[in-house]
Amino acid sequence: MRRKWRPGLAFVLGGAMCGTLLLSLTGLVAFRFLGPEIGYRNSAVLLAVIITAATAVLGWLLIRLLLRPIFALERFATQVVRNPADPLSPPSRFGTRELGITAQRVIDMAETLRNRETTIRSFSDHVTHELKTPVATLRAATELLKDDDALSAQTLRLVDQIASAGIQMEQQIEAMRQVARARESRHEGSTSLNEVLDALCRDYPNLEIRVDGGDVDIPMASKGLLVVLRQMLGNAREHDAQVVHLSAISDETQVALQVRDDGHGISAGNATRVFDPFFTTKRDQGGTGMGLAIVRNTLRAHGADITLMPVRDAAIFSIRFEVG
Template identity: 50%
Template sequence: MRMSSGKWRPTLAFVLGGALAGTLAMSFIGLVVLRYWGPVVGFHIAAIVLGSVIALATAILGWLMVRLLMRPIRALQAYADKAETAPQDATPPTHFGTQELRETAWRVVSMAEALRDREASIRGYSDHVTHELKTPVSAIRAAAELLQDGPPMDAETAALVAQIDGARQQIEAQLDALRSMAQARETRYLGHSTLAEIAPGLTALPVTIQGERVPLPMAAEGLTLVLQQMICNAAEAGASALTLTAVPGRLTVADNGPGISPGNAARVFDAYFTTKRAEGGTGVGLAIVRNILGAHHAQIELAQSDQGAVFEITFERA
């Protein structure tokens, strides 16, 4: 929604130019007045009166600068912070100062609304798809169970029914993964935590921690979710131990498993890409990790390694 532009607002150039011109004018006028008025009333009195006038005029200019620049900038900053942490409570600013600040505020508000609408659309679409597919999947499961509980089947028919039931289980797993993907795009875990705080919750593999007291810009719940997912992926890949190394702004996750082949390295973060689909893999673990980290302005990359898989997590707001 575009903000109303009916009220006249000065340009930023006019405000800054007027402030500079006013400052120069006060200095020049002060010199002239002191030069010609000082001998008449005395330089001491003239200096006091002139200083008072200049101080008053400077205060007025300062008030105008605060009203036209500082106040709308701080209001826009407060809106951006609120839109990031609690978008449902974010209220667009109502005071814009200059024309440029009004246009900037409109673009920031429009961007925030577009992002919020996009996330709502993604969540709504995933909910709709999972809801619409729930009924036919349930029918397939009921039919498979009915056939399995019925009269004895020959080997070929039994294998076909098992295949159908396995496909049903894969569909249900993919639907659960779709819901998890959508949730990972919206959930925020704001705050700071250390590896020492979350270490008790990392139980899937033996974990060695280096830099356990280094603060990382993510709440303990979110960091635990990310690392637990990565540890489970490592265990499924055949790793038996994992090392976490934290330095300011960066977290390295390394395992001792077989690693990731060069052919799969480029697709390892793609949603639904998995080499273990036959074992029930959904291929969304690392995609969910990337979405959660992306929501916290962090990036994850697969690093080169001679042994095992090594992931580098970089926090841009460390």
């Protein structure tokens, strides 16, 4: 297939500047010679029409070679961000050679990231599906063993341990499914802390929830923000917190959301691992270690990130949304 020629960016910009300068100089020279022949007013009108038409042609070329490809690439990037699972529809026109190279790199990157997300999702679906049957079999077997009156007390304790391990596996499978879902779920829209406060108070009646900056606009729909805050308030309750303080502030570049509780806090040794999947200090109590991993994946799907602040005798998480 014959490759289509694309002008270089320097050629387009240099040609536009030279063309503009040439039009001005040509207009002055033509006006000097045409003025005495057809009159200065008529020559001025004629040259104005010609220069306007030539400038419009130059403008059309700049729009076609620069603006249209940039806008098309912007629409493509927006499509990838908002609907990562949809088939890719890359732009068909790239304008200059440099824009074409840049656009192709962006398209390749989007395809790579999409394939990686598809692989992760397929792997998690496959693993959860394959583990579902043996876990169900294990649960049924332990229930049958418990009904056997001939088993000794020691054997029954072993059966209870096996049953507990089966329940833990089911929880891990569900947590893995939630993490994979959080990587691709987007909650478009915006909300504020005041709008989700009633739901949080109903879900956690034993926690005192204090709010500052409750009317600050947070760039995430209420459903998504509730996913994040419910996970974090659940962690605070597990660490014996009595009060959780939510505060939000914003400026021209970002929205900052802080979640602080008065629980036992997080030790320095665990602070670097709290966002790792499956890391938990409460596995014997049914913890899966997926709560903060789900929070981080959900936030990153919205262009935000979360960090743990280094403090003692408390837990402070800082969430930052980039805006503007």
